[in-house]
Amino acid sequence: MGRVNRDVYIALILFVIWGIFFWQTLLVKDMGYATIGSGVWPQVILVALFLLTGGYLFQSLRGGPDEAVDNGGFRGWLGRYRNALWCYVLFFLFLFTLDYLGMLIGGILFVFLALTVLGGWNPRRLGINAAVAVVSISVMWGIFTFGLRVMLPAGEILNVY
Amino acid sequence: MIIENLIAAFQAVFELKTLAFMIVGVTAGLIAGAIPGFTIAMAVVLTLPFTFGMPTEQGLATMLAVFVGGLSGGLMSAMLTGIPGTPSSVATTFDGFPMARKGRPGLALGVGVWSSFWGGIISAVLLVALAPQLARLGLEFGPWDYFALVAFALTITASLAGENMLKGLIAGAFGLLVATIGEDDINGIARLNFGTEALRQGFAFLPVLIGLFAFSQLLSDVQDREKALKPLMEKGAKAVRVEHLHAITEVFKRARILVQSALIGLFTGILPGAGSSISNILAYDQAKKTSKTPERFGTGISDGVVASEAANNATAGGALIMMMALGIPGDIVTAIMLGALLIHDVVPSPTFIGDQPVLAYSIFVAFFLAHFMMIGMQAFCLRLFVLVTRVPMFMLASVILAYCAIGVFALNNVVFDIWTLFWFGVLGYVMRVLGFPLAPMILGVVLGDIAEVNLSRAWTISNDLTIFLTRPWSLFFIVVAAFSAVFPWYQKWQGRRKWTLVFAPLLSMAVSVPLFMMPGLFRPALGAVLLVLGAYLLWRRWRGGWELPPPPEHRLME
Numbered sequence: 001m002g003r004v005n006r007d008v009y010i011a012l013i014l015f016v017i018w019g020i021f022f023w024q025t026l027l028v029k030d031m032g033y034a035t036i037g038s039g040v041w042p043q044v045i046l047v048a049l050f051l052l053t054g055g056y057l058f059q060s061l062r063g064g065p066d067e068a069v070d071n072g073g074f075r076g077w078l079g080r081y082r083n084a085l086w087c088y089v090l091f092f093l094f095l096f097t098l099d100y101l102g103m104l105i106g107g108i109l110f111v112f113l114a115l116t117v118l119g120g121w122n123p124r125r126l127g128i129n130a131a132v133a134v135v136s137i138s139v140m141w142g143i144f145t146f147g148l149r150v151m152l153p154a155g156e157i158l159n160v161y
Numbered sequence: 162m163i164i165e166n167l168i169a170a171f172q173a174v175f176e177l178k179t180l181a182f183m184i185v186g187v188t189a190g191l192i193a194g195a196i197p198g199f200t201i202a203m204a205v206v207l208t209l210p211f212t213f214g215m216p217t218e219q220g221l222a223t224m225l226a227v228f229v230g231g232l233s234g235g236l237m238s239a240m241l242t243g244i245p246g247t248p249s250s251v252a253t254t255f256d257g258f259p260m261a262r263k264g265r266p267g268l269a270l271g272v273g274v275w276s277s278f279w280g281g282i283i284s285a286v287l288l289v290a291l292a293p294q295l296a297r298l299g300l301e302f303g304p305w306d307y308f309a310l311v312a313f314a315l316t317i318t319a320s321l322a323g324e325n326m327l328k329g330l331i332a333g334a335f336g337l338l339v340a341t342i343g344e345d346d347i348n349g350i351a352r353l354n355f356g357t358e359a360l361r362q363g364f365a366f367l368p369v370l371i372g373l374f375a376f377s378q379l380l381s382d383v384q385d386r387e388k389a390l391k392p393l394m395e396k397g398a399k400a401v402r403v404e405h406l407h408a409i410t411e412v413f414k415r416a417r418i419l420v421q422s423a424l425i426g427l428f429t430g431i432l433p434g435a436g437s438s439i440s441n442i443l444a445y446d447q448a449k450k451t452s453k454t455p456e457r458f459g460t461g462i463s464d465g466v467v468a469s470e471a472a473n474n475a476t477a478g479g480a481l482i483m484m485m486a487l488g489i490p491g492d493i494v495t496a497i498m499l500g501a502l503l504i505h506d507v508v509p510s511p512t513f514i515g516d517q518p519v520l521a522y523s524i525f526v527a528f529f530l531a532h533f534m535m536i537g538m539q540a541f542c543l544r545l546f547v548l549v550t551r552v553p554m555f556m557l558a559s560v561i562l563a564y565c566a567i568g569v570f571a572l573n574n575v576v577f578d579i580w581t582l583f584w585f586g587v588l589g590y591v592m593r594v595l596g597f598p599l600a601p602m603i604l605g606v607v608l609g610d611i612a613e614v615n616l617s618r619a620w621t622i623s624n625d626l627t628i629f630l631t632r633p634w635s636l637f638f639i640v641v642a643a644f645s646a647v648f649p650w651y652q653k654w655q656g657r658r659k660w661t662l663v664f665a666p667l668l669s670m671a672v673s674v675p676l677f678m679m680p681g682l683f684r685p686a687l688g689a690v691l692l693v694l695g696a697y698l699l700w701r702r703w704r705g706g707w708e709l710p711p712p713p714e715h716r717l718m719e
Contacts, residue, residue: 031348041339049335107566136563
């Protein structure tokens with residue numbers, strides 16, 4: 001079997017995802033009093049998605065295989081999406097530690113680390129990153145806390161309320 | 162009654178606080194619009210959290226100010242550096258940049274600014290005139306018509322959003338599916354929550370929007386490691402003095418282009434999913450085609466700048482007409498404003514202008530006023546823009562990502578919303594990388610509830626599906642949706658396949674059918690005109706031996 005293009009794999013993965021959602025719609029309770037059951041509309045959408053994805057799969061198969069390009073394998077992939085991946089990892093850590101560090105400290109650390117990872121870490125750069133992180137997050141935190149009266153997560157370390 | 166509502170609206174908008182917020186909003190919009198990669202929609206989305214605690218009129222006025230500022234901000238970057246600040250200023254670079262390079266940057270900026278102003282004012286006048294009329298039409302809509310309208314909005318957005326129509330439709334349908342997660346609005350039953358309590362409430366609209374759109378956009382901007390480290394402008398922009406008087410004369414000498422482009426922008430804005438990114442190019446193209454000297458376009462003439470900038474600002478008025486009259490967003494920004502209205506417990510519908518006249522008139526007044534503020538702030542923002550161009554993208558992205566988290570939390574004070582932002586940020590980025598357009602998905606999320614509620618109502622009244630074809634408005638939207646689904650292939654094969662010769666005549670004749678079914682005299686007469694036009698076009702093609710015209714010189718694709 002010849003190589004298939006990326007869109008074929010995407011179409012197949014989408015079929016699996018729609019299948020999982022469709023299975024979920026079968027678990028929706030039918031209370032018996034509704035004119036149109038709660039699971040019906042999602043099922044209508046999913047039928048449409050199955051048909052559209054079928055068309056997409058057909059179009060992808062007709063499109064033929066992707067051109068063979070040396071992308072550097074997994075390492076090349078990591079290199080291409082390095083910045084995005086780092087941002088996601090740091091944001092995930094920021095969220096994970098939010099209850100402990102709070103929005104102010106967690107936010108400053110997130111911005112500082114993001115700037116450092118994306119921008120580099122020579123000593124001068126670290127100083128600028130720290131200043132930008134502290135000033136920007138403190139200003140935002142201040143506007144939301146005192147200006148807009150939003151109770152941002154304080155965390156365990158710093159409890160300002 | 163109108164006078165009383167207008168006075169109340171003026172009082173709401175001309176409050177000191179509101180004016181101050183609007184000035185800040187216009188400034189922020191101008192700067193955001195000027196930064197390539199930082200779209201107007203993102204600027205409006207980031208303004209949303211600030212508006213939660215404001216009265217509705219104030220919040221909307223602020224968002225409108227950002228919107229108007231953003232539409233005009235793109236021209237600064239387009240003219241001074243040759244890079245459009247937003248997609249709505251792409252055509253501005255064609256003549257604006259050459260004009261600036263010829264040593265007339267002040268005139269170029271002036272023509273751009275004043276064209277934006279007048280384009281917006283024309284659109285504001287028509288907004289006030291047309292929105293109530295369209296709302297009256299909307300009162301004729303039943304649930305079948307609304308459902309068909311949503312289907313039309315998603316189809317046309319998908320057809321305009323990207324190169325692959327199927328990907329656009331999949332994205333739109335997925336948006337509809339995401340909107341179903343959580344408790345069903347009609348029966349209160351939990352669905353698609355995978356048994357988890359957290360998903361029982363579903364996803365709040367704002368974190369989904371910011372995650373899909375802003376979060377993923379920022380990550381796309383920093384994806385290229387080298388570009389992320391560089392300042393926004395390599396050579397840096399220089400502040401120039403805007404030649405206002407000369408520019409005003411230039412714009413008025415081109416009144417025909419101004420009005421023509423404003424109308425193109427307005428009607429593009431009315432089409433769901435078609436925004437200023439399309440209207441500026443359409444208007445430029447038309448201005449060139451109708452010019453006596455088309456060969457001069459692209460060399461740095463005022464005509465090109467007037468066309469592009471008048472159209473992009475006028476698009477906002479058209480999009481607002483749809484949102485206010487029918488509750489259907491005309492573009493991404495009005496989708497965000499619709500979300501803002503829903504957060505403030507205001508549901509736009511055909512009765513919106515009648516039920517909430519002060520709010521409706523406040524929107525009109527704020528839209529007018531924002532254009533005057535834009536003129537006033539342009540010079541100041543030019544200096545700010547020069548400073549901002551020295552900031553590397555990675556710095557902006559990091560700070561704004563943190564701001565997204567804080568802003569999203571401010572909505573419901575719930576950490577789950579920030580997790581929603583994160584996961585939809587991942588999804589949005591993956592969609593961008595795989596070539597799935599985001600606009601249809603966002604529209605699907607916004608319109609999902611409207612579609613379901615109307616389908617449920619339609620089914621409750623009657624389970625006869627043929628009503629979708631026998632009601633004139635429903636049939637109208639279905640016909641236009643069907644043709645818009647074929648439109649990408651028509652564009653691709655125009656001039657190369659014989660079937661494209663019958664597309665326009667068939668559309669004209671097909672649309673005439675629901676028009677004949679409508680009450681009154683005007684619409685059936687319009688239907689008759691369209692039927693005759695379609696027949697005439699077919700006859701012309703037949704007389705020409707079905708000969709294909711040469712393919713168009715360029716494609717008007719986003």
